[in-house]
Amino acid sequence: MVRVGDVLLGADAPVAVQSMTNTDTRDAAATLAQIGRLAEAGCEIVRVAIPHADALEGFGAICAASALPVVADIHFDHRLAIEATRLGAAKLRINPGNIGDVSRVDAVIEAAGEAGIPIRIGVNAGSLAAEYHDRDLPLPEKLAASATSFCEHFESRGFTDIVVSAKASSVTTTIEAYRLLATRVPYPLHIGVTEAGTQFSGTVKSAVGLGTLLEAGIGDTLRVSLTADPVEEVRVAWEILAALDIRRRGPELISCPTCGRCEVDLVPIATEVERRLRAMASPVKVALMGCVVNGPGEAREADVGVAAGKGVGLLFRHGEPVRKVAAADIVDALFEEIARLDEAADR
Numbered sequence: 208m209v210r211v212g213d214v215l216l217g218a219d220a221p222v223a224v225q226s227m228t229n230t231d232t233r234d235a236a237a238t239l240a241q242i243g244r245l246a247e248a249g250c251e252i253v254r255v256a257i258p259h260a261d262a263l264e265g266f267g268a269i270c271a272a273s274a275l276p277v278v279a280d281i282h283f284d285h286r287l288a289i290e291a292t293r294l295g296a297a298k299l300r301i302n303p304g305n306i307g308d309v310s311r312v313d314a315v316i317e318a319a320g321e322a323g324i325p326i327r328i329g330v331n332a333g334s335l336a337a338e339y340h341d342r343d344l345p346l347p348e349k350l351a352a353s354a355t356s357f358c359e360h361f362e363s364r365g366f367t368d369i370v371v372s373a374k375a376s377s378v379t380t381t382i383e384a385y386r387l388l389a390t391r392v393p394y395p396l397h398i399g400v401t402e403a404g405t406q407f408s409g410t411v412k413s414a415v416g417l418g419t420l421l422e423a424g425i426g427d428t429l430r431v432s433l434t435a436d437p438v439e440e441v442r443v444a445w446e447i448l449a450a451l452d453i454r455r456r457g458p459e460l461i462s463c464p465t466c467g468r469c470e471v472d473l474v475p476i477a478t479e480v481e482r483r484l485r486a487m488a489s490p491v492k493v494a495l496m497g498c499v500v501n502g503p504g505e506a507r508e509a510d511v512g513v514a515a516g517k518g519v520g521l522l523f524r525h526g527e528p529v530r531k532v533a534a535a536d537i538v539d540a541l542f543e544e545i546a547r548l549d550e551a552a553d554r
Contacts, residue, residue: 209325209370209395212276212297214251216370216427217395221454223428224444226437227254233261235268241437246274248441249456252428254278254300257287263294270295285311292322300327302334303357316366327370327397330354346380351387358392369394374401378416385420395427406435410443421451458484461509462495469497470517471534479538491545511544513537
């Protein structure tokens, strides 16, 4: 088991949700504001880039005031990683293949050991161990073998406070690399499909790749990589965990896909319900159904639900019909019932 600030990874610890800031690290105030939004969305560990030495001052200020454990993301310059350990980083993320010279990697290992913080060995196709660059092997095998060889080197230095990742932009390559890695190293695995894409395509790729791994019991912490606001990464990560009944944060919304039987305009209703639910922390299950075929049954399975008919909605609470409301009043009425549930739970 590995500790990142107050978050545990591995063994029986819950799968942890991560993201990464996209602000300028030199602007500590902006970065801390984004970290605050990420924490509100359910992020548990945040990664911050240190691309150059002029970002170190901001990084130190971020670590001192962050609501979340901060991981220092370092490429190429080992001196930045060493300095990050002195500035309050809760963990380092390095690509040993990018740092290159083994003596420089060893200096980072020593600094992390002295600071008592873990290192994530982050491998991808561009940061393999040198001996695997030109080997005639499938890419998943290269990734897994490279990560394993780095782990073995860290172990030879007496350092085992390790988290491992072996990411690719290909979903199938990512899945196969992690399947191999899970049989070869005993360390917590950070899973993700790197450079997954925009909010739509990246969500689909991440859900398929990470969902496949998590369902097989592979993965101790995850990041959904999206070309979008990082808060959306956190929301998608929690949806993936909830869909697999691994962890749940906040409400669950079940809504029908709509079809020719639907007699209310359900899409804007569902969109508004989802928007309002985002602000809630209670694990209420809400069903929003657009017709009478599956609607009543699904609505009855939820804590609160509505089955819509022609211009109206029949509200259910714990499986029992409560009242009918006009279609225009469905959203407000639904949240009135949710509020009543919360009040009853607080008594």
